[in-house]
Amino acid sequence: MINYNGNLLEENTQFLDHQNRGLRYGDALFETMRMVNGKLFFWEDHYLRLMASMRVLRMEIPMDFTMEFLESKISETVAANSLTDTQARIRFSVFREKGGLYLPATNDIGYCIETIPLQSPFYVLSDVLYEVELFKDFYVNADMLSTLKTNNKIINVVGSIFAKENEYQNCLLLNSSKQVVEALNGNIFLVKNGVIKTPPLNEGCLNGIIRKKLIDILGKLDDYQFEEASISPFELQKADEIFITNSIVGIQPVTKYRKKEFGNTMAKGLLGKLNAVARLS
Template identity: 65%
Template sequence: MVNFNGTLHNASSNLLSLENRGYAYGDALFETIKVVHGKILFWEDHYFRLMASMRILRMEIPMNFTMEFIESEILKTVDANQLLKATARVRMNVHRVEGGKYTPSSNDIGYNILTERLASDFFDLNTDAYTVELFKDFYVAPGLLSTLKSNNRNINILGSIFAKENNFENCLLLNTDKTVVEALNGNLFLVKDRVIKTPPLSEGCLKGIMRKQIMELVEKLEGYVLEETSISPFELQKADELFITNCIVGIQPITKYRKKEFTAEVSKLLIEKLNTKIRLS
């Protein structure tokens, strides 16, 4: 079952027209959310990121789009798919309503919510081989729009095709200044000695929800220093550890970049603290 503007429909229903602005112009945003046994993880952060993103894209936020209303719509959809006692990946799409060309006829919005069952309730550390490479065919242009989770994901799609064709698990994206921004599906952290680095939003990386959680955990991590700073490609092979963060997997350690192999000690420590934080919240 899918939720389309508050009404549940069979997943096979034809709900989107060819004039949908998310399809026609990429005029849409989305949030990817993990729901564990009816509990939406980091819901407040997701909600405020969505509201801020809608304002940036000049979308009209409906009066009823409160945190409580959207939470109830998400859980209604999870329940309709019999996932309240399981773990689900939820994607909420928000698009501007049909009408106009580049200039919209209206800034009103519509939304839809989809669910997918996940195997694990909490975040497990995957230590399988995970090799990455730089994707250098196209570059991220730093700016406010690059921090949004919009439907304009061409560079992520092309990078994913490149990774698949060359037997990499993931790729790292560069910005137009040729510094490392993020992975195809999450934010990047680099560990060298006792310093943990992640690119600042000004470099063009996504304003990730899990990025925020990990940064908060690192700041409380005894003996480590957090730095929001540029990461050059040359630093990657000198690092002790590299890992990727997103809301579905939590932390994904990178095991190899070119000839350099990495440990996962900090990743293991942080994922334990992340799961503890979730249990206590």
């Protein structure tokens, strides 16, 4: 079952058509969240990011789009799919209603909620081979639009195809200044000699929820120095650790980049702290 504008529909129901602006122009946003036993991880952060992004794109926010209302609609959808007492991946999509060309006929919005089951209730560390490479065919723009979770993800799609064709588990994206900004599916953190770095938002990386949570956690650690700073491709092979973060996986350590293999000591320590924060969110 999916939820379209508050109505539960069978998944094979045809509820979108060729005029949908998300399809036509990528005029849409989405949030991907983890829900465990009916509890949304970091729901307030996801909600506030969605509202801020809708304002940036000049979408009309309905009066009933409160945290409580949207959470109830997500819960209804989860229950309809018999996932209330287990763990699920939630995708909440918002799109401007159909009409107009580049200039919309209206700023009113529609929404869709989808759910799929997840295997683990909390974040777990994967210890499998996870090799990455730079994706240099196209670049991320270092502007505010790149920090939003919009449906304009063609660089991520093409980069994912490149990764599969070359048997990489992921690729790292560069901005137009040739700085590393993020992975195909999440933010990137680099550890070297007690210093942990992640690119700043003004370089074009996604304003990730787990990125934000880890920055809060790292700010309380005495044994490490944290920096929001540019990451040059030349730094990658000199790093002690590299890991990728997103709201579904949590923390994914990179095990190999070119000839360099990496440990995961910092990632392991942070994962426990992230799970503790998630349980309290």
